Amino acid sequence: MNIKYIKPLSIAISLLVFFTVFGTVFTIMYQNFIHTFLTEERRISLEELRVVKEEELAFKQQFSTLAIPDENQQQALTKIVAKHKCMSSIGVIHNNYFVYSTYGKRDRKVKKGLEPGFYIKQKSMLTSNPVIYYLLHLNDKTSIRIYFKPLTLEVLDRIGEGYINFGGIQLATNNKILKNKLNIVHSRFDLDNIVTGVNIDRVSVIKLFIKRKLGYICSLSIILLVSCYLLTKKIEREFIRYQIRHHRIKPYLQPIVDRDGHIIGAEILARWITNKGELVAPYLFIPYIEQEKLTPLLTCSLLDQIYNSNVLNNAKAFKLSFNLTELCLFEPKVYALSKRLAQHCRLVLEFTESTPFIRKDTPKKMQVYRQHGVEFAIDDYGTGFSAPHYLTEYKFDYLKIDKCFIDNLNDNKEKSTHLIESIVFLAKKLNLELVAEGIETDNQAAILKTLGIRYFQGFLFYKPMYLKAFSQLIAKSDKP
Template sequence: MTSCIRKILSDKKKLVCTVSLLIWGVFSIALLSATYLSHLASLKERGNLARSQVEEMLANAQAGINKALRLELDDCNKSLYELRNIVAVTPDIRTISLVRNGYMYCNSIIGKLSPERKIGNYQERLYVRHNSALDHSPVMILTQKISKLQWVRVGISEYYLLRALQRINGDGAVVIKVGNTSYNEFGIIKSKLDKYEFYKKSVIYPFSIYLDNKFTIDNKTITYLLVLAFISFGLALLAMRFLTGLNWAKFEVENAIINNKIKPYVQPIVDDNGDIVGGEILARWIKDNGEIVPPNVFIPTIEQYDLMVPMTLSLLNQVIEYQSLYHYKRLHLSFNVTEACLNDPKIKQVCRILSRYCDVVLELTENQQLVQTDTAQTMMASMRKFGVKFALDDYGTGYSTLDYLRKIKFDYLKIDKSFVDHITSDDVSNAIIDNIIALADRLNIRIIAEGIEQPEQVEILKSRGVIYFQGYLYGKPMLLDEFATKLV
């Protein structure tokens, strides 16, 4: 993943454009979502308000009916004055009519009808008449039955309904549906309500609210989107400076350590009989695609950014968790460490645990000069108490070999491969190896010969008293699973 990011970062123009689009896209989606949710909430609020407005008008109409019920309704002449008075003092209503057996016989405006006029839909609780008898304009009628053959009807002028809708609406998005008739603030809607969605039904009167959920981007939102585009470009420039300033190599290696992608491999160490007595733990980075990264690629990064301690801790813990390694014999397992590792209390604690199962050997290379020798000696002495031993790796290749041996007590010296390679043909290499063996013998330090690839090398070293060998002749570095099978 990080390699892909680094590839993108190499093209700064592409990076700025990509990040700008990403930032603008995220903010734009957030803005449009917020705008739509606000639009939807506003629409529902207007729908609720429209319902309450119509219910209030119908409640006034019902109040008019209730007042009319107290009158002597069989006789139009006796009740006409009071009916007109009710219309005059009751908000929103236009007329009160009396119907008997399907015929209107009294109306608050016309008075007594003679002959009586036949009325349709007179039994419906609420309906809209598109062509009123008075002025041929639409009127909404609320009806209540007062006896087996008698009804009171209150007419609400379309004007009152439209005025109420106009106060809460402005774009035709809220619709009142009564029976088969639908209203918005512009009047009766003659087309089907295909673009409208049912929202809510009144629980008091037989009408419903429909909403037009169509969402359009207004000029203000477009302005905001343009402003966001400029802001996104600026943020992209800042992001580019931040991303290009990140140390991706360090991040990638740290991530590999944390997720145990750097695995412990073991190269066997054998005795003079060819039996495996242990092994050196070597780090190999296995990527998600199965690629094995050799140590010469990532170890310099680990050393540069002081990541040896966390990597060593990770390797130690992975080796501890592999318990099947300790079922056959007590092994010698060595780990490459630095001075920082020696001084780390966590590594000390993990070495204490691992020493219960095997002989732990910590290898220092003489190329890594100890800065605080006294502190290192103290830590090494405390770790020796629970069985940890120490080896000097790559012996003879550094500039302070003898001084190292004078200051630090080691249990093993490892003869470097550069000397072993020429032991069969080079007198100088032979002389150096003889001196190393003689010095180790005097200091009571055991020798391990590294880089063994030919049987002739083994025979020569055996003849000089070397009893531990490591190299491709006995096995290349391998996973713990494969190493465990060789112990059976």
């Protein structure tokens, strides 16, 4: 895969993760939000209905001998109804006849043989709507029915049309029937079996949900966005690491020649080759590798690939230069590979201008490398972090003149010549070899030769080439 596709791909993967996780968490929060309404409504409803269950013993003790209630008993029943807001009325049944009701006197026959407990009567004689009541036997001849007021599902009605399922009947606010599957007039139910539900108004519930959970939603979004950003970076980094570890980034060698055009060495450059054989421009991945501190990994890969190639055959006098940063110098694997490679060629490690030296023990570490024949160069001198003070603090063997100074020989010859002359003078005083980079014209080469520069590198002589082409080239050329 080409690196230019990895960023869009990593972003796409991160966005997919974001929306998947956000959608999942949002859905769970949304369902829990609705469940909270259902649970709260069920709690309120059960509290109202359980009133009679909790006071059943008191009813039996107070009215155990009740038959046809006298005036005092009627007042007592009325007070009970007034005390409990959920009750609408209490009816007294004696010998299977309604003999009294706090709502109004009744005298009619009722159905025999009903067990004590909660019932739904499908049609009230007064309102033609269903009614909920509790049947309690006081003695062998007398029972009471405690009628409840119509349902007020205030909690559930905030998010739609709430209802309670009493087995085969679903009742909404004011005991409105939503569903009726019963064929009997009086349907008995158990409190533990009633279920709350709601026909959700999506717009209302989402508005309410967002209003109440906005803080959580915003926090979740921020956490996920940060996580997805880090995931994007992680995917990019791991992708690059994978490419480096599997040697998808290949060493390309640009020959370095002397004044007579003889090849005396080469600089190893990193070139990314895709699966389709396309060449990825270095500016697309080198800055990222340096930024993510993957340069040691890349340097190890290039050192390893060169070591296992046939370039080293009869290359004892060849100078092979590798770009690296200060960080690479302290990587044990870079040290081990450098020590091994230095046995087969003149190994030169070039410090790039893109990162500064920050460690105080760098000179000491360079000396450890020197014990194995490794030489050092400062790349692109005069640009980036390749400042003149490095020449006093660190020991180098080569100084490479950056292409920008060479290019100016065409447009601003006099000033550029003076500048290069000063670099040549400085190099001689410090006993440094000079290599001029980026030479593209005969005129540039001629001027540089007159200034005393011995080694050259650029498209005028050779372009960077893959290992096989370089091996074939040096096989044909004279030995340096």
